Amino acid sequence: FIRIILRHGRGVGLYGRCKAYFGTVEAQGKETLHLHLLLWLEGHLSPQDLRDKISTSEFYKKKVLKWLESIIMTGFPSSNSEHLIYADRMTRVRHTDMGNPHPGTLMSPLILQFTHTFWTEFQEDVTSLLYKYNWHEHQATCWKYLKRGQEKKDANCRLRMDGVTRSVSDVDPQTYAIQLRRLHPWLASYTDVVTFLLRCNMEIKFVGSGEAAKVFLYYVTDYITKPSLPVHAGMAALSYALKKLSEKAESGTISSAVSAVMTAVNSMMGRQEISHPQVMSYLIGGGDHYTSESFVTLQWGSILRFVE
Template structure:
């Protein structure tokens, strides 16, 4: 999942007619007002960013990318509460075995399992960069995100360290520091009501019931769950959500990354993600209200008309129902502009 931060995205300023200096001088409220009045710039910036991720980072059909050789992708665009856009994307990596085969390979070959864990731990981070096993016990386990120190600028707005400016010797440390600030700002998980919206009767809104599965626990090493045969990655920080350091550095925004690996959990995750990225935005209760309104309108229209045929009545009811439901679907300005000048509501490598 990629969640570009439009309120600090320099591309929004570019497409909205501001230079980088002007953009960074604006206050938070001024940038919010600018975004609200320039939805086309925000939608265009989002599209350029997602396409750049596909072309430069993933490198579909263009050799080996950050995650390997990508043989296919599908991403769906969604709007959040205030109308900003984000993308949920599935990547297919060439040579990746299916869940059953991967499970067998890991159980039969310890060396393969070790190499797979090394690759996953390099691609997916659940800690601040540079965290060692020895330092895990010293990490502050407070669930509240630490406040940014006074005088430290917002990393969303800053130009990332450039190797030709800081030099090769100092770049690694600058990279670690910058990504660390971003991980705290963007990927530090704090529970909200959304974390507990699927609680069953009797369940309490406690850490272990968070639907994001961030419960404040840590795992010192990656391992294959003997019961579910699913991969559980090391987690050296209790509250930092999964991220990739290169993507975080380049996009400077909130993200989530998961590996669809082995066992029953992989199948469940595949179903969940596939179902999620194809879900309908129209909520059930809103759709039912729309259908009821359409039926009431249909009855009033034909209450004194005894000559209309059943086919005419049925066609009228269907038209009213569809129009009523579509009329109640909430679409933000950025969503509208994404259809007009952006990439629409999905990105895909294949057409059928």
């Protein structure tokens, strides 16, 4: 993805010239690994500057919307094929219902064998992958942040998959937030070439303009830097930390409140669990994050001595 699709440091990629990237690897409940990635593109304005630009230039606004629509798809690919399998695109079609192999395991059409039928085959291939990977169906995780009494309905989906469609892209005249068109109510946004090449689920979001962009940017950075300790594991780790803390307190080995906190934190961090795919990824050099940048190591001991 980084070398071929982004082409970082090698010229213009699919999304433009990538200046920098930072992503973290995470294991979900099923233990499968996925990547949360932030991209910085050359020439891209800051949220405030972008807002100012699109509010004063109709030409620039149209160019931005056209570019976004070329890389962020929200509906199925258009096809002239008369294939009847995907005729009703408001109803999810599963490969198991049709007796077909998993679409992610099938070989994609080869452009080396380019014929007049390639783009039709490309669109049908992407369509089958979207039915499998990008079709949203509400799960328990959609409602996990609802307050008592709040209804489990489309409008309250945590992932903002509310079933609302929008035929054209535009800019809100009040907030100048970019509102991309949404052609299908249940498809997560994607880039067709990425889906075709990687054959897995993906979702793409644009950090746009105005206050909404600043809020979204905070959400993204907070999410990709969150600790990977789920609630059930956190409670078990906390229980273990308190037990170790109590043992040290009884033996008189804790000399200060700072030492007590460090004992608790170290005990908790040592009890984190990681999945089998994570272990295998580390063993083959996959790592837990990918970045084009270098960072200064934070020496906790030096900071502690300075504070004391």
